[in-house]
Amino acid sequence: MFCCFTSHPEKGNVQQVINYCFVKQITLLKMTNKNKILTNNQSYTITIEGSLGLLAYGDIGLRAWREVKNNNNINKIDNHVK
């Protein structure tokens, strides 16, 4: 099962949705008061705040999160410049 990889950076949009292409089934446990298991074939919205699930995902999760944060910073600068 896999999800499509698309990247949609939108100017002025502080959130980006990044879908990753995986060859194995993914399970992300979102740390809320209840453990929530997401089924496969779902996209996951990476927010600037990040999540424990992303950290648990390892190098890919950490880098993806940082990319979102960096892009958000770029957008802020662009908006500021404007």
Place this chain on the structure above:
Amino acid sequence: MSNKKNKTLLIGWDAADWEIIWPLISKGEMPALKKLISRGVYGNMSTMNPPYSPMLWSSVATGKTPDKHGVLGFIELMPDMKGVRPVTANSRKVKAIWNILHNQGFKSNLIGWWPSFPAEPINGVVVTDKFQKVKADPDKKNPMLKGTIHPESLTQELEDLRMFPYEITKAHILPCIPKAAEIDQENDKGLRTFARILAENTSVHAAATNLIRTTKWDFTAVYYDLIDHFCHAFMKFHPPKLNAVPQHLFEIYNQAVVSAYKIQDMMLERTMSLIDDDTTVIVMSDHGYESGYKRILKMPKYPAAPALEHRQFGIFVAAGPNIKQNEKVFGLSLIDVAPTLLHMFDLPIGKDMDGKVALDIFKEPTKPKYIDSWETLEGDFGQHKEVVETDQLNEQEALQQLIDLGYIDKPDEDIGIAILKTKCDLKHNLGRVYLGKKDFEKAKKILLELINDTYPKYQKSDFEGEKKEELEKQGYKEGDSVVDIIPYYMDLLSISIAQNEIENAEHYLSQLRRLDKRFDINTYFSEAKILVAKGKIHQALKVLQAAKNNKPNAEVWYQIGKIHMQLFQFEKAKEAFENALNFEVDRAKFHQALAATLIHLKDYENAAEHALISIELVKYYPEAHYTLGEALEKLGDLENAKIAYETANSLKPVKHVKAEKAIENIDDKLVNKTNLKDKAVYKYRKDQIVIVSGLPRSGTSVMMQMLNKGGVEVLTDANRKADASNPKGYFEYDPVMSIHKDNKWLDLAQNKSVKVVAPLLKFLDPKYRYKVIFMSRDLNEIVKSQQKMIGKDPETLPTRLFETYKKHLHQVDVWKDKEPSVELIYVDYKDVINDSKTVVDKVTSFVGVDMNKDEMLKCVDKSLYRNKL
């Protein structure tokens, strides 16, 4: 060399403990670990003493105890002797598993291992424990030190996988600390600690997942300290709430420890998704962590005191192609990991390794191969050719972390003192390693050197300026030695008690009490043991009961139970052991002690049950198997009793002499099943010692004389001359009177006879075989004879003496039934006089050698039968 079947992933979760894990698994909150357990094996992992993590993880990596591998603490001396620093791989003196695998052509990844900096040049990738140590201040630079990563070419690629504490957001915090907004961050550093620990472990995990995904490897080892550091910071707030913990702090942090386990499980889930079923996975910890009533709120002030909260058993889980499925394994120790890994790679184990291959975990175990040592082999092992220097300035934050955890005091600003203290600490740790290995002589040598060395004292000038606060915080005052020698005395006290050197023990105890008490030392156990050794059992009991009334706990109840056992007060012993179990139900030794007590109370079924629980908790526990054997024997199940005794015998590192004798007795019983009640076997036993015993004035001297004349050599020093009470002599041997202190002379008594009065029988060493001829006599006659002997009125008989003697007789009867090495016949003094021939026949048959019966009969002098009733 690479073989898909060998591929192994080793994951270290420092301080992970089954006591926290099982409830989480049952609630479905650790699904990754649960899946691994169901696919493989699980069990306890026994730690070592002292339980300091860098020492322990080095033992995991080398299969050797710290005296051999050389990593002896949290800090080490810098090579130029200009200071101290967190311990590095330079301290390790022997090869680790990855060095051996390098030599044999295998590829290894090593991430975060403690200690692993500076990175060794192995075939594979090393991301050392320096990688994740970053500065908390976002304005400060964090250059990667040379030696942090091998090969250095990967530095740029992996650098960005370090996470910084200031990156932690509320999305990370709130699931773990939901009431984080209520924290007073000016005064409470909890969130900073949380952020640092989580960031560091994320860095390790990111590097690990990257390397597992992107490199070819045969062996990968990853070390996480997430659980351990969360426990040190937050275990005091874990439920149930401790009385001294403020309610508002409990409500804020009470989920922190559990969240560490859940995060670790999430990381495991991801890691498992990156490997295939041909890879063997091991998840283990180096020790457990106290989460119950034994948690310490006020840490005593001596080095590495936080390790007091480390529990004896950590965890071990393994799954893979040749690993058994869904089975519990027993008896694993940290030093077994490296030998087991070597075996999995079909490599020989060094005979100089202290651990053994855990063959029990394999579906199809094969015979291990051995070589003398990997240390003596020539070749490239991916080791540093020389000691690698590091920059002291960069050590400061890492040192500060160890200080914050409480593992070390802030090193003295005076470099000389800092170096001296570190040297002493490392030396003491080596002493404690020997103590843990029960190599008491080596431990004593080190400890005596430490207490006899002279150390500088703190002067008035030391308490000026900034140093004042730090020194006072550590509890020092002017005139104190810079090196605290109290811990050395504590260990010397333990050793002297273990070696039964009571005078030394009393000396060390008095020294401990005399020295300035900068911290609480519970010495009541030592005091009680000394009193017991001196025969002052009732006083020992009083000490323990006072301690119990002050602060009841499992161990003090257990010690009280042991004393009641010695006093043959079995109902009270039973109550005490049951109280101990109420505190800690999973202590094998408590179940074993209760089982032994129940045997005395003739409750054999419950005895067997508790012995079985004990074995279930700790499979390789010779005493528990022995007690089970006793219970089964009493229940008439001789076949299984024999198996239990044989197991006890095979497990004991030295001969289990009681088990050996018990097995012989069972064999006799199995052959002569109708003779089940016969304690005496009428045959000679190799090297037997014939004991003539009884209460004083019960005819022991005449029996000694009969044996002597009959041809059995008597062990006597003839110091006590014949007199009116015993005209034909006493046949005594002076060392018998101090048998409770020293019974080594018993080897002289083999194939001879020796007189031992009744109260001293229990001090006989069970490694010998005894034929006890117990002289019985009417108690009134005995007391009368004694009164006359000491010049008192024989018609006035002290009743207290009767009670004492009755108690002695009962104790002998209990003792003889319990001791497999003892056979005993009762000989009535009246029968010696009136029916000598029958007595002589019985005695000679019992002793089992040819004796001159006529000469024996001549010894009986009816005129000496006085004080008869």
